[in-house]
Amino acid sequence: MAVRVLMSNNVAAGPDEIDDQALARAYDAPTAADGLWVRVNMVSSVDGSAQGEDGVTATINNAPDKRVFHALRSYADVVVVGAGTARAENYGPAGKPLVVVSRKGEINERLLEAPRGEVILATVGHAPGLPAAREALGDENVMILGSYAMDFGALRRELGARGWTHVLGEGGPHVLHDLLTVGVVDELCLTIVPRIVGGDHLRIVQGHQPLDVALDPVLLLEEEGTLIGRWLVKG
Known part of the structure; x- marks a missing residue:
């Protein structure tokens, strides 16, 4: 993946070729106090839509996002997803x-x-x-x-x-809201694709209960306008 490494704790910043080993280092996960690490991977447009104009996330997926999607799955022991998203x-x-x-x-x-x-x-x-x-x-x-x-x-x-x-959550937005509400998420991974999707679409977090979660950025990559980032949830 030819990228600009804008910020990373594990990969040198600057234009580079990120091979599979470097990508794995960039997403190296620590362990929480209970022995687990729960990361959630999401994608959105620049204006915050977690869906394409047809209401499906797959519409806004692109090649950089798909590579990280499959890489994060390969690092995980188990994948967790809401039934609505799976359907x-x-x-x-x-x-x-x-x-x-x-x-x-x-x-x-x-x-x-x-x-x-x-x-x-x-x-x-x-x-x-x-x-x-x-x-x-x-x-x-x-x-x-x-x-x-x-x-x-x-x-x-x-x-x-x-x-x-090593747990990987893949949404959807309502499940992510509930996970964040009770404090069981350690890390958010988010791809921002260079598109604007107007209309009444879901955001990456959707729910009625107010939510304010502080994050600590640890990785930001860019490829052809696509931004790929990692944020740790602050305790």
Whole structure:
């Protein structure tokens, strides 16, 4: 990736070729006090839209963003995604454990093609889709994280209990809001593509509850107008 390294704790600044090893160094993750590291990766337009004009994130993905997307997946032990995002973006098997967060207990059909044990549902005890999910996935692949409301702190603890220490969240905006609200996110990765997408589209964080989270920038790359950054969540 031919880029300008605008700021980095692990890669020298300036025009450079960032190979796979240098990219891995740039995204080297520390470990939090509980032994986990939870990073969330998102993409937006310059004016803050997390979707293209058709309402799908894939519309604003570009080559630099896709490279980082796949790299971050390769570094992770498990991927966490909201059911709405998995459905809208037509998620399929990820080749590694994928946790789908759904208060309704829903899993999109394409994910059901994954080998048993690769897809895990995180839901609540009163989810209407819970019986069907248990039958499709197996009881051991369903996390019950509350009765009616999702306990996202419990989600982090359950991921750690299953031995997954490097966690990658891929949204969507409502799930990211909930994760940030309870303080379980360690790092935000964000690609800003050089486009403006007008209209009433979701931002990368969407929710009714007010939210103010301080961030510490540790990486900023640029390629052909695309900005790729890392921010650590301040304690």
